[in-house]
Amino acid sequence: MPEGEIYETIERFRRDLLRRERRAAGEIVRTYGEAWKRIRAELERLHTEYEAMTARGEEPGPDWIYQYNRARAFRNQVLRELQTFAQYAENKVREEQIEAIRMAEEQAERLTRLALGTPPHGLEINWNRIDRYAVETILGMTQVDTPLHRLLLSISNEGAQAAEDALVQGMLLGQNPRQVAREMRKVLGTTLSRALTIARTETLRAHRETTRASYQANNDIVKGWIWHAAINNPRTCAACWAMHGTVHRVDEILDDHPNGRCGMVPISKSWAEIGKQYGIDLSDIPDTNPEIEPGISLFEKLSPEQQIKILGPAKYAAWKDGKFTLSDLVGRRRSREWGTHRYEKSLVQLLGAEKAKGYTYSPHARG
Numbered sequence: 001m002p003e004g005e006i007y008e009t010i011e012r013f014r015r016d017l018l019r020r021e022r023r024a025a026g027e028i029v030r031t032y033g034e035a036w037k038r039i040r041a042e043l044e045r046l047h048t049e050y051e052a053m054t055a056r057g058e059e060p061g062p063d064w065i066y067q068y069n070r071a072r073a074f075r076n077q078v079l080r081e082l083q084t085f086a087q088y089a090e091n092k093v094r095e096e097q098i099e100a101i102r103m104a105e106e107q108a109e110r111l112t113r114l115a116l117g118t119p120p121h122g123l124e125i126n127w128n129r130i131d132r133y134a135v136e137t138i139l140g141m142t143q144v145d146t147p148l149h150r151l152l153l154s155i156s157n158e159g160a161q162a163a164e165d166a167l168v169q170g171m172l173l174g175q176n177p178r179q180v181a182r183e184m185r186k187v188l189g190t191t192l193s194r195a196l197t198i199a200r201t202e203t204l205r206a207h208r209e210t211t212r213a214s215y216q217a218n219n220d221i222v223k224g225w226i227w228h229a230a231i232n233n234p235r236t237c238a239a240c241w242a243m244h245g246t247v248h249r250v251d252e253i254l255d256d257h258p259n260g261r262c263g264m265v266p267i268s269k270s271w272a273e274i275g276k277q278y279g280i281d282l283s284d285i286p287d288t289n290p291e292i293e294p295g296i297s298l299f300e301k302l303s304p305e306q307q308i309k310i311l312g313p314a315k316y317a318a319w320k321d322g323k324f325t326l327s328d329l330v331g332r333r334r335s336r337e338w339g340t341h342r343y344e345k346s347l348v349q350l351l352g353a354e355k356a357k358g359y360t361y362s363p364h365a366r367g
Contacts, residue, residue, distance in 0.1 A: 005114060006111065006114045006115065006290045009110065009111060009114060010111070010228060010263060013103075013107045013111075013263070014230060014261065014263060016103070017103065017204070017207060017261075018261065020099065020100075020203075021096070021199075021200055021203055021204070024092055024093075024095075024096050024199060025196055025199065025200070027092060028088070028192075029192065029196070031085055031088045032085055032192045032195070035081040035082065036185065036188065038077075038081055039077070039078055039163070039184075039188070040181055040185075042077055043167075043177045043178065043180065043181045043184070044178070046070065046074070047176055050064070050176050050177055051176070062172050064171065065167060065168055065171040066168075071168055072164075074164060074167055075161070075163065075164035076160075078163040078188075079157065079160035082155075082160055082188075082191060083153070083156045085156070086156045087152075089152055090146075090149055090152050093198070093199045094141065096199070096206075097202060097203055097206040100203050100204070100207040100210065101135060101136075101206055101207070101210045104207045104208070104210035105129070105130060105132075105210055105214050107211070108210070108211045108214035108266065109214065111265060112127075112215075112221065112222055112268055113125070113127075114290075115265075115266050115267070115268040115288065115289050116268045116271075116288065117285075120271065120282060120285060125221060127218060129217070130210065130213045130214050130217050131217075132210075135206075135209055135210050135213050139202075139205065139206055139209060148202060152195065155195065155198075156191070159188055159191035162187045162190070163184055163187060163188060166180060166184045166187045167180055170183060170184075197259055200258075200259050201258045201259060201260075204256070204259075204260065204261065208253075208254045208264065211225075211263070211264050212225070212250065212251075212252075212253065212254070212264065215250045215264070215266055216250045216251060219250050220269075220277065221269055221274060222250055222267065222269070223250065223267055223269050224247055224248055224249055224250055224267040225248050225252075225254075225264040226245060226247055226248070226264070226290075226292050227243045227245065227246045227264070228244060228245075228262060228263045228264065228265045228292065229241060229262045230261050230262070231295060233261075234306075234309060234310075237257070238299075238310050238311055238315070238326060238329050239329050239330045239331070239342050239343060239344040239345075240256070240257075240260065240295070241295040241298070241299050241326060242295055242296060242326040242327045242329055242330050243295065243330060243342065244262075244292075244294065244295025245292045245293060245294035245295050245296075245298075246294070247267065248264075253340070255332070255339065255340045255342055257342055257343050258338055260341075260342075265292060267289055268289055270287045270289075271285035271287070272285070296325070296327060299326055304316075307319075314347055314356075314360045315350075317359045318347060318350070318351060318359045323350070324350045324351070329344050330342055330343075330344070330345070331343045331344070331345040331349070347360065
């Protein structure tokens with residue numbers, strides 16, 4: 001893997017950001033846990049009521065959960081808990097976005113100065129600060145009814161409805177509320193999982209957008225950026241491997257997938273180019289921009305075992321047969337929640353359903 005100060009700096013910045021993200025995720029999980037305790041307490045109350053009827057010789061029928069608006073009252077409590085949780089998650093995301101903006105601005109300057117190398121004697125490079133309000137506007141942070149707020153509110157509503165449905169379905173199957181609680185925890189776990197994905201994705205997006213804005217604000221010395229994936233992480237997907245090392249303009253967005261942790265390495269102008277802007281001959285100063293080997297060629301140097309772990313056995317078999325290149329795996333789609341983002345295409349998308357079957361069910365594909 002590539003070595004040098006700029007690569008070490010990139011990885012250190014990535015680790016710093018991920019440490020903050022994990023700490024924030026832990027706080028979100030703890031807050032959700034408190035909400036779940038209160039929801040479970042209500043299920044216990046229903047269970048006590050259910051058992052009391054049984055002890056009196058009464059048999060709670062399938063319509064017991066509908067009596068006295070029990071199902072509706074339970075849904076409303078779950079909704080209140082999830083809305084409180086969503087408000088906490090929104091505030092936590094805002095805190096992390098603000099910190100990510102600060103970190104990204106500092107890191108963009110640091111990486112650019114590393115790419116430039118030591119300035120010629122007597123020459124000083126000034127770094128233009130970004131308009132943070134403009135970045136916050138791009139991220140939707142300045143709106144009263146923000147996209148983040150609407151998204152978290154929607155999963156609260158969906159979670160409350162799913163909880164009510166699980167309760168009703170469980171009771172109709174003859175389960176008591178305590179038995180239903182186990183299934184409900186799984187159902188509501190989806191709400192937590194989506195909230196964590198939103199928190200991670202929006203924080204990382206703030207970091208990337210600030211980085212891009214910083215490069216744009218300094219386009220007299222930055223002429224582009226290079227996609228840098230976490231290729232040392234075994235969980236990095238094949239699409240990110242394919243994007244690693246690709247060159248982009250300063251106005252291009254790094255539209256990574258949700259939870260994506262790819263970064264942007266600046267491409268500085270050469271000293272000759274910078275000097276020409278100011279009528280100074282600096283052509284004798286070497287270019288110190290980092291050379292990032294494309295992810296496609298790095299992938300080809302991995303062992304077959306590593307390649308199979310990244311691609312999966314079926315895709316690996318088709319790739320070895322020359323049915324597609326690594327860059328063919330990169331798809332792009334637009335979603336209402338995340339905007340445009342890259343994704344890894346399925347084997348069916350690459351080859352068609354019939355041809356894909358030959359690899360999915362072949363002995364070679366099964367490894």
